[in-house]
Amino acid sequence: MKLGDSLGRSRRRRKKPGASEAEPAGDAAPQGEQGEQGADSKPSTADGDDIFAPRPSLGSETKESRGWGALGKLRVRDLALVAVGLALLGWVVGYGIATRIVFPAPPPPGDLFEVPDLRGLGVASAGERLAGAGLQLGSVDSLQHPSVATGLVLGQSPLPGQVSPPDQPVNVTVSAGPQMRSIPDVRRLDRERARVVLETSGFVVDIDTAEAEEPRGRVIDLVPPPDSVVALPAEVRLVVSTGPPVVTMPLVLGLEQAEAEMLLDSLGLVVTDVEEVFRFGRDQGIVVEQQPAADTELERGSSVQLKVGRRGLGREQ
Template identity: 45%
Template sequence: MIALLVMGGGLWAGYLVATTFFFRPPAPPPELQGVPEVRGQTLGLATVALADLGLEVGRVDSIRHPRIPEGIVIGQSPLPGRTSLPAASVRVTVSLGPEVRPVPDVTRLPGSRAAALLEESGFVVAVDTVESAAPAGRVIRIEPVPGTPVAIPGDVRVAVSLGPPTVPMPALAGLNQTAAVNLLSALGLVVSEIDYRYSLLNVDLVFGQYPGPLTRVEQGSEVRLIIGQRVRAPIGTFFRRRPARSPEQGVRVYPFRELLEEESG
């Protein structure tokens, strides 16, 4: 009996020695920590938020973003809500902000080419067409002005000329010279030449014009007028513009009837 007690005591002592010095049980696992949301914060604030939970910032990547300002965290790994071991690192991605480019000067290019060049440079282009004294198709205005730094993709407006405004030529027949010139001036047209011709029905009145009535012309265009001049030669004698031969006298004449037919026709 005593031998059994001694043997049992020896086994118990051996177990205690083995478990205490040679085969210690594993330590309990550490408590897992939830990863917080740090996106939308600056890198400094994200570092503080992670440190408060026993985590730290690991690798930091940087990329450009068209809308988020420079220095703001836009990505993280592990994602928010995941669990991580204490003192584990969290990888973050920080925005470098949008790329900024100066607006190029494309005023010397045709409107279509200017818009294409701006789009190729990363800008969002809106084209307006306006009446202007500049030739049709020419770029006359850029907003923002060339050289202004703009974040990509930024908005740029281009104004392209439709050419000078056009007006329909008025019918000037029957007006005197002063009235005709004043009317043309009010429409932005210029009288470039006045041709005085003998007339029986339209003395001191307009009876011809170029361009003709209702023709659409650009403002600033030149107009030629034909105004009647009193016939000073006696009726029945010659008129040099349309000569005819008198079989009786053998001279060139312009019969009164033909002059009337020309003006009335």
């Protein structure tokens, strides 16, 4: 038996699923023809496949699977790039919406003019100066000021030297003059109460003193006089009593009694008591003690006691 016949029979025994039934052996070609065919061509299977044709190896299948894995990695990378691109596109679109619709940029400024200094001008003069600078006068407010004359500009907005568009008005504040107030009568009040009343009314208080019959510490006069209308802040001087006039007790020791009494009377002091005390020698009729002591400050009319030297027993007069 030839090699081709044996291979053909073995091939027919293990037919592939779904393959058609082989023809009966009786229909096979004569051996002579088979031998000639086997001599001229390579052996083949019943379905015409070459039994010596190379089959796909296991290595080729592994390479093919590796190719699919690389393709999957490329697809993941592409998807990541697409996601990043979409995120950037969303940010750009959101930024555009925010800057143009939600928070639009202000329109570019037009002509700007420097604001002139209006302080010290009247309202009419201020309006003319603004018109000459290409600007317009806005609201006019008033404020009392102690030193700026009524009707003159105290302040302005915008400030001098700043720039402003022509459609933005310049607002000014003019002086309403000083605040006027009447001086309250605080005479017969003590110094501290009078000070509180005047300072609460907006005055600046100064204190002066003078001797008077009124009790010490009582207000006896005001300068300017009470009920005078003055501009605030104004200074008011209080004249406060230091009490009745005081004198300094002189030293009358060593003077004769009559001479001492004359001196004390000239100072407004009254000798109310003269006591005689025993003394030797030249102290006869001489003041040897006095009360109060010398240099004591006394009000006029205060009493003074003297002691005068006499020979013999002392006696009061």
